[in-house]
Amino acid sequence: MQQNKNALKVAMVAVLTAVVVVFTLVVRIPTAKGYLNLCDVAICFIAFTFGPWSAFIAAGLGTALADLISGYAQWAPISFVVHGVEGLLIALIVKQKGNEAVSLARKLLAGLVCIATVSLGYFALSALFISTVSVAAAEIPGNIAQSGVGFVLGLGVSTAVKKAYPPVRSLSW
Template sequence: MICERGENMNNNRTKKIVFSALMAALTTAATMVIHIPSAFSGYIHLGDGMVLLSGMLLGPMAGAAAGGIGSMMADLLSGYAFYAPATLIIKALAAFAGGYLYKHLRSRSRSGGFRVLPFLTAGVVCSAVVTGGYFIFELAVYSWPAAISNVPFNLVQNLFSLIAAGALLPVLLRVREIRELNRETAS
């Protein structure tokens, strides 16, 4: 019995590591597939939806790693290496905040399925972290006009990412393995 429990824990840990790597790769891909340059050295993409989903599905810590690394890799592969360190930190914080809020707000719900209020709350906070994080970074690196000029683009990106994540989350929660991982993460 003890051996079986240890094997089950190793199996769950392996699944979480594999799923974290998959979410990092999906974050990279979603960031790079739709890639619309914005006003000042940035670009609009759907990767933030994957960052949010990483936090919600994997939990705050693993979600932060997947969202941060996946987003940073997209910057490195897309020629935005200058942004990569800031992206790692900002997106990791966004996934952590979104995952933490989603976990705690969902724990109050009796249902294991999709819940709109926890999703929207986590999504808005995640978006605020991303928009605020890049504003602070660009304010420090460039100037006030440059930093403020990217805010509307970041807000548009966050809106589309929130819509994409909202469309994907209910579908993903129907997959047994993801539902089990999410239930484990929520406890």
């Protein structure tokens, strides 16, 4: 009885997607050079707390919708791929079997993969399809900084959420 929980998956992915959009668009920390947005925090949180599938869809769709809403529709497909893959890879790396804690080495690896995916992904795809190699290369440092900060914060936030809201453990896909 009552095993079919499709609605929960849909609800979860939809809310998480909205969370990614909000973190990308609303939370902006002013830095010396423009703004830093927090989409990577949301993505890392989702990857650490939920499963690879929710991370892939929510991260990809969320950042794509954020691009669309802020009037950069041309970036949406690239964001979808780059951030989707980012979420998927992190989630796969830190996927837990049972209740054991994620080892430091795996966290480090996840962090490196996160930074590499974002910076190289954007570089390759935007050099190929949208802008040029030089423009894309100039964005690498910014992307490294943003995803690095995002990963560290995301790690902190996911630990805090697990403590502050224990029922989160029952949600995962």
